[in-house]
Amino acid sequence: MNPVLYQGIQPGGQLTITTEVENYPGYPDGIQGPEMMVEFENQAKRMGADIRYGLATKVDFSVRPLRVEIDEEKWIQANSVIISTGASAKWLGLESEQRLNGYGVSACAVCDGFFFKGKEVAIVGAGDTAAEEALYLSKICSKVHMIVRRGEMRASKIMQARVLKTGNIQVYWHSETDEVLGDKKVDGVRIKNNETGEKTEIPVSAFFVAIGHEPNSGIFKGFLDMDEAGYLLTVPGTSKTNIEGVFASGDVQDKIYRQAVTAAGSGCMAALDAERYLSEKELH
Numbered sequence: 049m050n051p052v053l054y055q056g057i058q059p060g061g062q063l064t065i066t067t068e069v070e071n072y073p074g075y076p077d078g079i080q081g082p083e084m085m086v087e088f089e090n091q092a093k094r095m096g097a098d099i100r101y102g103l104a105t106k107v108d109f110s111v112r113p114l115r116v117e118i119d120e121e122k123w124i125q126a127n128s129v130i131i132s133t134g135a136s137a138k139w140l141g142l143e144s145e146q147r148l149n150g151y152g153v154s155a156c157a158v159c160d161g162f163f164f165k166g167k168e169v170a171i172v173g174a175g176d177t178a179a180e181e182a183l184y185l186s187k188i189c190s191k192v193h194m195i196v197r198r199g200e201m202r203a204s205k206i207m208q209a210r211v212l213k214t215g216n217i218q219v220y221w222h223s224e225t226d227e228v229l230g231d232k233k234v235d236g237v238r239i240k241n242n243e244t245g246e247k248t249e250i251p252v253s254a255f256f257v258a259i260g261h262e263p264n265s266g267i268f269k270g271f272l273d274m275d276e277a278g279y280l281l282t283v284p285g286t287s288k289t290n291i292e293g294v295f296a297s298g299d300v301q302d303k304i305y306r307q308a309v310t311a312a313g314s315g316c317m318a319a320l321d322a323e324r325y326l327s328e329k330e331l332h
């Protein structure tokens with residue numbers, strides 16, 4: 049086959065903005081995210097992938113071959129398309145949050161919780177993911193300070209009850225993050241009670257943001273089925289979308305696991321599904 053990969057605005061994807069990756073198989077000592085992605089790229093190139101700069105700006109999946117517009121400039125054609133456009137974590141938008149990103153600020157407790165074993169950490173968010181991540185952190189960290197904007201959580205009743213009965217999770221209701229504190233790394237968070245205006249500083253070693261993710265699926269609206277949050281829907285156990293020959297893998301279709309190894313695994317499924325589709329149609 050002749051796979052062509054367009055990389056979009058973040059070549060290498062989300063792992064290029066992290067430091068140590070400890071949980072990808074094959075790296076017993078861990079590896080820096082950007083370094084790992086260079087290795088992935090070199091391996092794909094060695095196998096013949098044609099890796100290009102460019103952003104897919106529009107698609108037309110109503111015709112054969114399928115059509116993808118690149119950089120609003122040119123249209124390319126393909127017999128099959130695999131979508132792996134990922135998902136982006138939502139951030140609060142504070143300058144300190146951005147400055148300390150990777151130095152104690154993280155949007156992934158499962159990825160980074162381990163680095164703060166035995167320490168006090170904070171987490172902001174109130175949905176099911178935030179509740180799950182707070183519970184996960186409570187097993188690793190000595191104390192979890194959970195910052196919740198309203199007087200209740202959006203998380204399901206069961207998740208909320210589990211959080212509230214966990215001894216080392218302290219919930220701060222009606223609270224917003226005023227500032228993440230620290231010069232070179234996180235050493236605290238200042239929160240503000242949005243009812244009383246009172247500000248409190250909490251010493252913590254890490255600040256986890258769990259206010260949701262946004263799948264990068266906007267350009268596929270109108271062609272591909274997606275859930276209410278915009279995650280692409282695939283036939284369970286496969287990478288098949290509702291359009292024949294179009295497959296989806298990685299975080300853009302996975303709102304549960306969102307890990308490098310699961311993204312890579314589903315990418316492998318998509319490659320095999322695409323190869324079988326092309327063989328069946330005698331297109332390669």
Ligand SMILES: Cc1cc2nc3c(=O)[nH]c(=O)nc-3n(C[C@H](O)[C@H](O)[C@H](O)COP(=O)(O)OP(=O)(O)OC[C@H]3O[C@@H](n4cnc5c(N)ncnc54)[C@H](O)[C@@H]3O)c2cc1C
Nearest residue numbers: 055056057058061062066104133134159298299306307308
């Ligand atoms: C800070 C951080 C730390 C993390 N640490 C870990 C960890 O330690 N271990 C772990 O397993 N997971 C970790 N993760 C999660 C992991 O990075 C993701 O699960 C994984 O990268 C998902 O891979 P993906 O290929 O689906 O998407 P992404 O990595 O998001 O890649 C998407 C790619 O699609 C491109 N793209 C998007 N839109 C377009 C378009 N329109 N046209 C062309 N290209 C486009 C982007 O430029 C990007 O290259 C971390 C995530 C973050 C944010």
